[in-house]
Amino acid sequence: MGGEPLTGSQQDVRTETSWPQPESRILVDESEPRSGVRVLGVAGEIDRLEAEAILARLDALLRAPDARLVVLDLSAVRFMGSHGLTTVVHAQRIATALGRTLRGVTGAANRAVSRPITMTGLDWVIDWFTSVPEATSTERP
Incomplete structure (x- = not known):
């Protein structure tokens, strides 16, 4: 995800920040490895505005009629502030x-x-895992 051009289901999410912070940016990648399983991959730095965008996407994925399992992949996140934790x-x-x-x-x-x-x-x-395949390998409650 890092540094690659956006393709497929990747979405470029730009958020506005105020001085002294420059415009921030996160990359969000949604996938469905199998029926009923959704993955939201996030790359970049998560603070207030980014957290709001992530929560909106998670909410939509969780409310999908066939979603049984949603996985939040933060393996490409470089910074996670308190807003990111609150989002989870x-x-x-x-x-x-x-x-x-x-x-x-x-x-x-x-x-x-x-x-x-x-x-x-x-x-x-x-439950936290070290990889997406590990997190999606079983669907225990």
């Missing part, structure tokens, strides 16, 4: 209310994501 909590609440399963992917050695998740106890809220 909100998405989990939506998933629970809809009777859906939400899982997360941190990547094998992505401390920018795994460290804040562990430090805040978010690893107790949803």
